[in-house]
Amino acid sequence: MSKLTLKTEGDTHVVVTRRFAAPPEAVYRAHTDPKLIQKWLLGPEGWTMPVCINDARPGGKFRYEWTNGKGAGFHITGEILELEPYSRIVHVERMHLPDPTPDNHIETRFDANGTGTLMTMRMTLPDAQTRAAMLATGMERGMEASYVRLEGML
Amino acid sequence: MLMAETLNLDATFSALADPTRRAILARLATGEATVMELAQPFEMTQPAISQHLKVLEEAGLIARRVDGAKRPRRLAKAGIEAMDRWLAMLRKALENNYDRLDQVLASMERPKIKRTKNRRGEKR
Numbered sequence: 568m569s570k571l572t573l574k575t576e577g578d579t580h581v582v583v584t585r586r587f588a589a590p591p592e593a594v595y596r597a598h599t600d601p602k603l604i605q606k607w608l609l610g611p612e613g614w615t616m617p618v619c620i621n622d623a624r625p626g627g628k629f630r631y632e633w634t635n636g637k638g639a640g641f642h643i644t645g646e647i648l649e650l651e652p653y654s655r656i657v658h659v660e661r662m663h664l665p666d667p668t669p670d671n672h673i674e675t676r677f678d679a680n681g682t683g684t685l686m687t688m689r690m691t692l693p694d695a696q697t698r699a700a701m702l703a704t705g706m707e708r709g710m711e712a713s714y715v716r717l718e719g720m721l
Numbered sequence: 722m723l724m725a726e727t728l729n730l731d732a733t734f735s736a737l738a739d740p741t742r743r744a745i746l747a748r749l750a751t752g753e754a755t756v757m758e759l760a761q762p763f764e765m766t767q768p769a770i771s772q773h774l775k776v777l778e779e780a781g782l783i784a785r786r787v788d789g790a791k792r793p794r795r796l797a798k799a800g801i802e803a804m805d806r807w808l809a810m811l812r813k814a815l816e817n818n819y820d821r822l823d824q825v826l827a828s829m830e831r832p833k834i835k836r837t838k839n840r841r842g843e844k845r
């Protein structure tokens with residue numbers, strides 16, 4: 568059973584949805600409390616997040632650093648624009664590879680869904696080209712992880 | 722036959738190893754485009770883009786059509802499959818994250834159940 572959907576929308580958006588068997592409050596906390604974020608926002612197997620700073624308030628900054636323990640790593644920095652406990656987070660982020668990528672503007676909503684939560688994450692990239700590059704970066708990291716990550720979205 | 726398939730796979734991988742070519746594929750995933758349209762967002766000369774297109778074409782990832790003086794490119798079957806695989810990789814990375822988040826959430830639920838019990842079990 569696949570609970571995740573991933574779609575492109577228009578020229579500049581990527582929309583991800585996922586259901587969770589926990590109330591919006593818990594899912595929201597797992598997205599804003601660094602101690603919790605550090606446990607799951609890891610990407611491919613074998614990667615860890617040794618640095619997880621998240622000043623969860625409007626105007627607050629965050630910084631996530633990942634490493635694969637074999638010398639490879641990268642980090643993301645961002646700013647939180649809006650916080651509506653426990654239903655909505657709006658932030659911007661960029662990846663440093665090491666040059667920063669153009670800003671990705673992300674709205675994450677947590678809507679009560681039965682006894683659980685429907686999360687909708689809507690990313691807005693500055694243009695179609697940047698979105699393509701972002702998806703291409705995802706591919707590169709996938710190849711590094713050396714396992715096939717499959718299923719389409721087109 | 723097997724040899725030909727292997728060679729083609731090599732061509733596919735080296736074609737996909739370049740970020741500009743991956744971005745061209747991603748652009749073509751949204752529809753057919755002319756060389757001019759493809760060159761526009763890249764700040765590259767048309768000949769440079771044409772060279773990338775040639776590599777993609779030889780790898781069987783894109784195809785061209787004749788439309789008067791234009792030669793619009795589109796994704797070929799292998800290109801569509803490559804796009805599918807790559808979006809799937811991104812999807813898989815997200816799934817890994819959210820599967821872990823499921824576990825984090827499950828461990829967060831426990832104290833709540835205890836509290837409910839306490840309320841019922843007049844321990845206060």
